Amino acid sequence: xxxxxxxxxxxxxxxxxxxxxxxxxxxxxxxxxxxxxxxxxxxxxxxxxxxxxxxxxxxxxxxxxxxxxxxxxxxxxxxxxxxxxxxxxxxxxxxxxxxxxxxxxxxxxxxxxxxxxxxxxxxxxxxxxxxxxxxxxxxxxxxxxxxxxxxxxxxxxxxxxxxxxxxxxxxxxxxxxxxxxxxxxxxxxxxxxxxxxxxxxxxxxxxxxxxxxxxxxxxxxxxxxxxxxxxxxxxxxxxxxxxxxxxxxxxxxxxxxxxxxxxxxxxxxxxxxxxxxxxxxxxxxxxxxxxxxxxxxxxxxxxxxxxxxxxxxxxxxxxxxxxxxxxxxxxxxxxxxxxxxxxxxxxxxx
Amino acid sequence: xxxxxxxxxxxxxxxxxxxxxxxxxxxxxxxxxxxxxxxxxxxxxxxxxxxxxxxxxxxxxxxxxxxxxxxxxxxxxxxxxxxxxxxxxxxxxxxxxxxxxxxxxxxxxxxxxxxxxxxxxxxxxxxxxxxxxxxxxxxxxxxxxxxxxxxxxxxxxxxxxxxxxxxxxxxxxxxxxxxxxxxxxxxxxxxxxxxxxxxxxxxxxxxxxxxxxxxxxxxxxxxxxxxxxxxxxxxxxxxxxxxxxxxxxxxxxxxxxxxxxxxxxxxxxxxxxxxxxxxxxxxxxxxxxxxxxxxxxxxxxxxxxxxxxxxxxxxxxxxxxxxxxxxxxxxxxxxxxxxxxxxxxxxxxx
Ligand SMILES: O=P(O)(O)O[C@H]1O[C@H](CO)[C@@H](O)[C@H](O)[C@H]1O
Ligand SMILES: O=P(O)(O)O[C@H]1O[C@H](CO)[C@@H](O)[C@H](O)[C@H]1O
Numbered sequence: 001x002x003x004x005x006x007x008x009x010x011x012x013x014x015x016x017x018x019x020x021x022x023x024x025x026x027x028x029x030x031x032x033x034x035x036x037x038x039x040x041x042x043x044x045x046x047x048x049x050x051x052x053x054x055x056x057x058x059x060x061x062x063x064x065x066x067x068x069x070x071x072x073x074x075x076x077x078x079x080x081x082x083x084x085x086x087x088x089x090x091x092x093x094x095x096x097x098x099x100x101x102x103x104x105x106x107x108x109x110x111x112x113x114x115x116x117x118x119x120x121x122x123x124x125x126x127x128x129x130x131x132x133x134x135x136x137x138x139x140x141x142x143x144x145x146x147x148x149x150x151x152x153x154x155x156x157x158x159x160x161x162x163x164x165x166x167x168x169x170x171x172x173x174x175x176x177x178x179x180x181x182x183x184x185x186x187x188x189x190x191x192x193x194x195x196x197x198x199x200x201x202x203x204x205x206x207x208x209x210x211x212x213x214x215x216x217x218x219x220x221x222x223x224x225x226x227x228x229x230x231x232x233x234x235x236x237x238x239x240x241x242x243x244x245x246x247x248x249x250x251x252x253x254x255x256x257x258x259x260x261x262x263x264x265x266x267x268x269x270x271x272x273x274x275x276x277x278x279x280x281x282x283x284x285x286x287x288x289x290x291x292x293x294x295x296x297x298x299x300x301x302x303x304x305x306x307x308x309x310x311x312x313x314x315x316x317x318x319x320x321x322x323x324x325x326x327x328x329x330x331x332x333x334x335x336x337x338x339x340x341x342x343x344x345x346x347x348x349x350x
Numbered sequence: 351x352x353x354x355x356x357x358x359x360x361x362x363x364x365x366x367x368x369x370x371x372x373x374x375x376x377x378x379x380x381x382x383x384x385x386x387x388x389x390x391x392x393x394x395x396x397x398x399x400x401x402x403x404x405x406x407x408x409x410x411x412x413x414x415x416x417x418x419x420x421x422x423x424x425x426x427x428x429x430x431x432x433x434x435x436x437x438x439x440x441x442x443x444x445x446x447x448x449x450x451x452x453x454x455x456x457x458x459x460x461x462x463x464x465x466x467x468x469x470x471x472x473x474x475x476x477x478x479x480x481x482x483x484x485x486x487x488x489x490x491x492x493x494x495x496x497x498x499x500x501x502x503x504x505x506x507x508x509x510x511x512x513x514x515x516x517x518x519x520x521x522x523x524x525x526x527x528x529x530x531x532x533x534x535x536x537x538x539x540x541x542x543x544x545x546x547x548x549x550x551x552x553x554x555x556x557x558x559x560x561x562x563x564x565x566x567x568x569x570x571x572x573x574x575x576x577x578x579x580x581x582x583x584x585x586x587x588x589x590x591x592x593x594x595x596x597x598x599x600x601x602x603x604x605x606x607x608x609x610x611x612x613x614x615x616x617x618x619x620x621x622x623x624x625x626x627x628x629x630x631x632x633x634x635x636x637x638x639x640x641x642x643x644x645x646x647x648x649x650x651x652x653x654x655x656x657x658x659x660x661x662x663x664x665x666x667x668x669x670x671x672x673x674x675x676x677x678x679x680x681x682x683x684x685x686x687x688x689x690x691x692x693x694x695x696x697x698x699x700x
Contacts, residue, residue: 004439004451010432011439012526014448020529023431023452031429032411035513079381081373081668081675082360089354089361095541096553097577098364101354102373153667161664163385170667176362178673179370191445203446227447279667302670314511317503317520317629318431320652323528325431 007329015228016191016199018183022230022324029307029327037310038159040274045116045165053078054110054166071126072133073110074171080106082174103146104174109133111167118156118167118275120265120344127258131246134171134282135254139247141173142287149177149286152246157277159304159312177286184283185295192294198242200296213334216263220256223264225334230324232306232313233271233333235264237299244295245284267340268303278303357679365578366541366549368533372580372674379657379677387660388509390624395466395515403428404460404516421476422483423460424521430456432524453496454524459483461517468506468517468625470615470694477608481596484521484632485604489597491523492637499527499636502596507627509654509662527636534633535645542644548592550646563684566613570606573614575684580674582656582663583621583683585614587649594645595634614651617690624659628652 004011012021053060056068061078082104089101111130112122119127134152141150154169155162177185191199207213207224215235216223222238229235237260243249249257268276279302285295304312306327319325354361362371403410406418411428432454439451461480462472469477484502491500504519505512527535541549557563557574565585566573572588579585587610593599599607618626629652635645654662656677669675 002437004437006449009436009439009451010454011436011449011451016446016448021526023528025431027433028429028431033513035511036508079378081375081378081677083377086359086361087352087354089359093556094552096366096549096556098366099356099361099577101359101361104360149672151668151672153671155664155667158386161385161666163383172668172672176371178373180670180672199446202444206443206446227449279670281667281671283671300671314505316511317505317631318501318522320629321503321631321633321650322499322501322522322530327431 007331012323013228013330015226015230016203017187018180019187020183020324022228022326024326024329026327026329026332033307033311035314038312040309047114047116049115049166052115052164052166054108054164054168055115056113069110070113071129072112074107074133074137077106077108077170080104082106082172100176102174102176104172105141105144105147106173107137107171109137109169109171111169115166118265118269119154120262120269121346122167122262124255124258124262127261128255131249131254131257131261135246135249137171138245138284141171142247144173145288146175147173147287148175148289149173149181150284151178151281153279153281155279157275159277160279162277177289181283181286185286185292188294188296198294198296200238200298201242204238204240212331215267215334215337216260218256218259220253221260223260225330225337227330229330229333230326231302231304232326232328233268233301233303233337234330235301235337237261237264237301239297243297244292245287245297246282263342264301264337266342266344267337268301270340270343270345271336272305272309273345274309276303277305357681362673363578363680365576365580366553367537368530369537370533370674372578372676374676374679376677376679376682383657383661385664388662390659397464397466399465399516402465402514402516404458404514404518405465406463419460420463421479422462424457424483424487427456427458427520430454432456432522450526452524452526454522455491455494455497456523457487457521459487459519459521461519465516468615468619469504470612470619471696472517472612474605474608474612477611478605481599481604481607481611485596485599487521488595491521492597494523495638496525497523497637498525498639499523499531500634501528501631503629503631505629507625509627510629512627527639531633531636535636535642538644538646548644548646550588550648551592554588554590562681565617565684565687566610568606568609570603571610573610575680575687577680579680579683580676581652581654582676582678583618583651583653583687584680585651585687587611587614587651589647593647594642595637595647596632613692614687616692616694617687618651618653620690620693620695621686622655622659623695626653627655 010025086101086103092098150173152171188199213225282299284297285292306313360375436451436453442448500523538549563575632649634647635642656663
């Protein structure tokens with residue numbers, strides 16, 4: 001080919017939130033796949049599983065009983081990666097061996113009393129309750145002055161390391177600001193200092209004008225495939241208003257986010273007609289560390305599937321050692337996600 | 351616990367090569383695992399597979415015939431992620447949509463004529479031939495002035511996206527310097543400017559004195575678990591001499607690297623008595639871009655297994671969105687790898 005085309009020529013794109021590049025190799029999606037395929041799990045689960053530590057009324061690893069809850073329910077993770085009472089420690093030998101202690105609180109949030117549902121199968125009202133619970137948890141963790149960042153996330157599907165199919169997410173809060181947030185803070189701060197507008201406000205304006213990567217929008221949120229997406233069907237949900245964290249969401253924004261989540265996760269499930277795996281989470285301003293005016297709330301979805309319900313993208317040798325890499329273009333992914341029905345495929349079967 | 355202990359209290363460690371932190375949660379390795387397990391693949395493969403595109407004499411996807419080679423063999427990847435003739439292109443809309451073309455050459459390197467062997471099952475002499483082939487390929491790619499970086503790597507095992515069990519690696523070379531190399535260049539340059547000694551020379555000295563994370567050493571190379579290792583049994587091979595790239599390896603260094611590779615991959619296989627999966631690759635100075643005196647050659651091994659041949663570490667929600675995280679300590683991993691036999695478990699069975 002003698003002219004460069006974004007949809008077919010190999011190129012790099014800049015992730016403006018982290019400052020890192022991603023390599024795009026669109027022509028490569030034609031390569032045949034003879035490697036590992038994933039096992040599709042039987043989705044016929046009961047509404048209540050007596051052995052599930054998330055179901056209402058059941059006993060957890062620490063011996064406590066879950067209450068007979070009806071919608072969302074939050075508790076401290078029995079196998080927390082971070083502990084509240086870690087003693088203070090810091091060491092530095094010649095700038096070569098550098099370490100410090102880390103305190104934190106890890107929580108689990110059940111999305112539904114029903115063992116056999118997933119986010120897209122809940123009603124917008126039920127998802128709004130989850131958003132309200134996230135907001136409430138964020139606010140109460142932010143009241144602890146030693147907590148500097150709160151990471152709200154979900155691992156969905158066993159392929160994403162999720163060990164219990166009961167619909168749930170996690171909240172890890174900690175005493176230092178994690179790496180990805182440091183990167184995004186720096187980039188947003190620099191942009192805001194120059195333009196007096198948040199980086200994502202400017203980016204949203206451009207994307208809404210171009211319409212090439214928009215998947216969905218409602219009154220308060222836009223769902224899009226970012227120009228620099230790394231995972232095949234990676235998306236972002238961005239608030240239309242420049243808000244730094246979920247504690248500032250209005251009632252209207254809470255139900256709009258629920259609507260955006262329902263539409264996006266339904267389309268994901270419909271893409272390959274399977275319970276679509278992903279890791280997703282909110283990025284928002286650190287807490288107890290100043291103003292963070294530059295910060296613009298958003299949520300990332302990182303789904304691993306590439307070609308079908310059983311063939312994923314492997315982020316391995318070149319990707320781990322050198323540079324993030326993708327095959328299909330973000331525009332191709334956005335097109336597919338834009339055109340898919342909002343009616344969940346399981347509903348169609350009835 | 352009232353005193354801080356590196357081997358049991360949650361903490362962070364700094365990766366001095368990238369400037370990024372890793373969260374260590376040693377107490378968490380006690381958590382029971384009920385999630386996804388990996389399938390062990392039947393390892394009874396024939397020495398020659400008529401359908402394998404890497405076996406001698408067979409036909410490849412582009413119609414070419416492999417020669418009747420006996421040891422290593424290199425050819426251009428039929429499904430290259432990078433192409434040599436991509437037209438030049440660069441665009442930047444308001445610093446928000448930033449992209450440029452990427453040219454490159456991707457090669458495949460077969461490690462053996464025999465379909466059923468892996469690196470640890472080759473002799474040191476056979477592996478030395480592979481090292482010599484890497485050196486030769488590096489030199490000839492570096493002669494092309496538009497190539498700025500050469501990434502030599504191997505994805506081993508289907509869990510690492512390897513789609514053909516025939517022992518082989520890859521070489522991706524390209525017109526810009528990839529992200530991980532940019533990060534390591536900056537950190538090494540800063541250290542070298544201040545200390546007039548390479549960052550890894552200073553680090554090696556400290557580790558050789560402490561002996562806590564050393565796995566193996568010979569005349570020219572040290573194998574260790576870095577203080578900031580992210581993957582459970584991550585290791586690095588570091589050259590004792592401050593050399594910036596493989597083209598400068600002496601005959602002695604080539605066979606010493608082969609010896610280190612044989613010992614390390616044998617111990618990996620012995621750890622869980624399985625063909626141990628990993629992505630591994632060399633990091634070395636960029637080419638055709640100046641002197642890079644600060645650069646110190648090394649090789650990273652990123653293996654996914656955590657508890658057994660079938661339970662891996664999932665780098666998912668928190669890890670992708672917030673911060674790299676590990677459970678077992680680097681010192682625990684180093685201890686296990688140090689104490690394991692150098693006799694391959696398959697040999698013991700005979
Ligand atoms: O080139 P291969 O072996 O077909 O592909 C494998 O290695 C590549 C480089 O790490 C990755 O981009 C692919 O996802 C992986 O499946
Ligand atoms: O906490 P879980 O669900 O047991 O564990 C899962 O999510 C964590 C946070 O992303 C990861 O560290 C684990 O590797 C993964 O298996």
